[in-house]
Amino acid sequence: xxxxxxxxxxxxxxxxxxxxxxxxxxxxxxxxxxxxxxxxxxxxxxxxxxxxxxxxxxxxxxxxxxxxxxxxxxxxxxxxxxxxxxxxxxxxxxxxxxxxxxxxxxxxxxxx
Amino acid sequence: xxxxxxxxxxxxxxxxxxxxxxxxxxxxxxxxxxxxxxxxxxxxxxxxxxxxxxxxxxxxxxxxxxxxxxxxxxxxxxxxxxxxxxxxxxxxxxxxxxxxxxxxxxxxxxxxxxx
Numbered sequence: 001x002x003x004x005x006x007x008x009x010x011x012x013x014x015x016x017x018x019x020x021x022x023x024x025x026x027x028x029x030x031x032x033x034x035x036x037x038x039x040x041x042x043x044x045x046x047x048x049x050x051x052x053x054x055x056x057x058x059x060x061x062x063x064x065x066x067x068x069x070x071x072x073x074x075x076x077x078x079x080x081x082x083x084x085x086x087x088x089x090x091x092x093x094x095x096x097x098x099x100x101x102x103x104x105x106x107x108x109x110x111x112x
Numbered sequence: 113x114x115x116x117x118x119x120x121x122x123x124x125x126x127x128x129x130x131x132x133x134x135x136x137x138x139x140x141x142x143x144x145x146x147x148x149x150x151x152x153x154x155x156x157x158x159x160x161x162x163x164x165x166x167x168x169x170x171x172x173x174x175x176x177x178x179x180x181x182x183x184x185x186x187x188x189x190x191x192x193x194x195x196x197x198x199x200x201x202x203x204x205x206x207x208x209x210x211x212x213x214x215x216x217x218x219x220x221x222x223x224x225x226x227x
Contacts, residue, residue: 048220049209100159100174102159
């Protein structure tokens, strides 16, 4: 299985400051069709997960442009340019290239 | 509006069975693959099962293989998860999520396995 490793697992951030979450896969996530199926999800307290980013860097509709995704192969990053109070929650990367699909452990973002 | 609504969760004894449902609306359900994903209390997200739009391709996590069965009824715009031989470690909120890339999620239904 492709093991997804996120860091840090806890991320205290001051409002208005940037934040960055790393996600590393144990296998290359480049699929035979040339796409890289690495997604990012946000889970706010008491809410369902919400997809933020798909295929490494494509932002979903309605997702603020302060969120961005980057990376390739086995190393990926989610960045928030300026953290807002509504960004509190747990962030997960997930690979959809290999079966079984696997999630990272989650990174809990809190306001310092 | 694209919407997924799960139902069927509840309290069940170890070894028991439960059938979850996911009702889809606002999109052409028959064209979309679907997933079940769960989150145990205090834990992260875990992919459980996948079914293609025509039911021709199905996958399971090793943790549920042989005990859970995913199915769908495109005429009823519905997805199902039949869960048998339930264990305490199956206790979780179960979500359905659309497409391979899980772009839309339901609100979840809670399954508690306890005596």
